[in-house]
Amino acid sequence: MSSALRSVVSLVVIAASALATWVAVGLQPPPPLPPGEQVESVFGFDTDAVVGISVRTWQGALRAVRSDGHWQVVILELAPQVAPSESVPPPGQAAIDAAMDVLVRDVVGLPEVNSFESAAPLAEFGLDTPDASISLTLASGATTTLEIGARTTSAAGLYARLRSSPEILQIGGLLLTQTRTAFFHLRGLGGDVG
Numbered sequence: 001m002s003s004a005l006r007s008v009v010s011l012v013v014i015a016a017s018a019l020a021t022w023v024a025v026g027l028q029p030p031p032p033l034p035p036g037e038q039v040e041s042v043f044g045f046d047t048d049a050v051v052g053i054s055v056r057t058w059q060g061a062l063r064a065v066r067s068d069g070h071w072q073v074v075i076l077e078l079a080p081q082v083a084p085s086e087s088v089p090p091p092g093q094a095a096i097d098a099a100m101d102v103l104v105r106d107v108v109g110l111p112e113v114n115s116f117e118s119a120a121p122l123a124e125f126g127l128d129t130p131d132a133s134i135s136l137t138l139a140s141g142a143t144t145t146l147e148i149g150a151r152t153t154s155a156a157g158l159y160a161r162l163r164s165s166p167e168i169l170q171i172g173g174l175l176l177t178q179t180r181t182a183f184f185h186l187r188g189l190g191g192d193v194g
Contacts, residue, residue, distance in 0.1 A: 042110045042146060042162070042169060045138065050104050052137030057148075059180050064100055065137075071100035076189045082180070083187065090188040099185035106178040107134055110146075113157055114170040125159035125168055126150025132176065148175070 055062040060078040064071050070093060078084075091099070122128040126149030135145040145163040152159060152170055160169045 040112050041108065042112045042160070042171060043108050043136065043144060045108065047101075047105050047108045049138045049140070050108060050136050051139050052135075052143075053100070053104055053107070054135040054137075055103075055132075055179050055182075056134075057132035057176060057179055059176075059183050062179075062183065062186070066100070069097075071097050073100075073186060073189050076183070076186055078183060078187060082183055088188040091186060095185060096189075099182050103178060103182040104136075107136065107146075107175070110171055110175055112169055113172060115167045117166055118168050122149075122161075125161075127159060127161055127168070132179075134175075134179075 050066070052065045053063070058079060059082045061075060062073065062077075063075040064073045066072075073096060118125075127147055130147035130149050132148040133145055134148070135143055137143045147161050147163055148171075149159040149161075151157070151173070156173065157170045158173050158175070160171045161167065162169070
């Protein structure tokens, strides 16, 4: 190919690139899609309404109450596989408040992946004798309990149900990681601390 022909081809490629860039810059983004269904939280209240929490999982048990803006851990019993092997100093009040605030925020904000009613026995979902439960006490005095059963068929989530509802829920499995994190941060308390 001659140098003149190469120059012409190069100019055509440069011009085509410039034209494509000019067109791309001038294009408007597509209109936003209509909003989809909002992801709903399992619980329909704000974290500020929660004044008490009780957690029971294979990792252990925790009960804490909030008053005057601070959390008091009343019970923290760790399963042997979670308990520290060496002496861990108890966390200060700021660390307790932070761990409990994060746990309550994560629990209250827990998204509902799916919900359905089923005529099948609760045992099919591991909810006849739940593996875990989380109870939230509100300032109004009402208590709401989430019972957590077996892994879903995809193993990506968990079956759960609110004790007061006939619906079976599918929730993310991350919830048990969040409870384990709270146990880890509070592990220096251990035992009956009330």
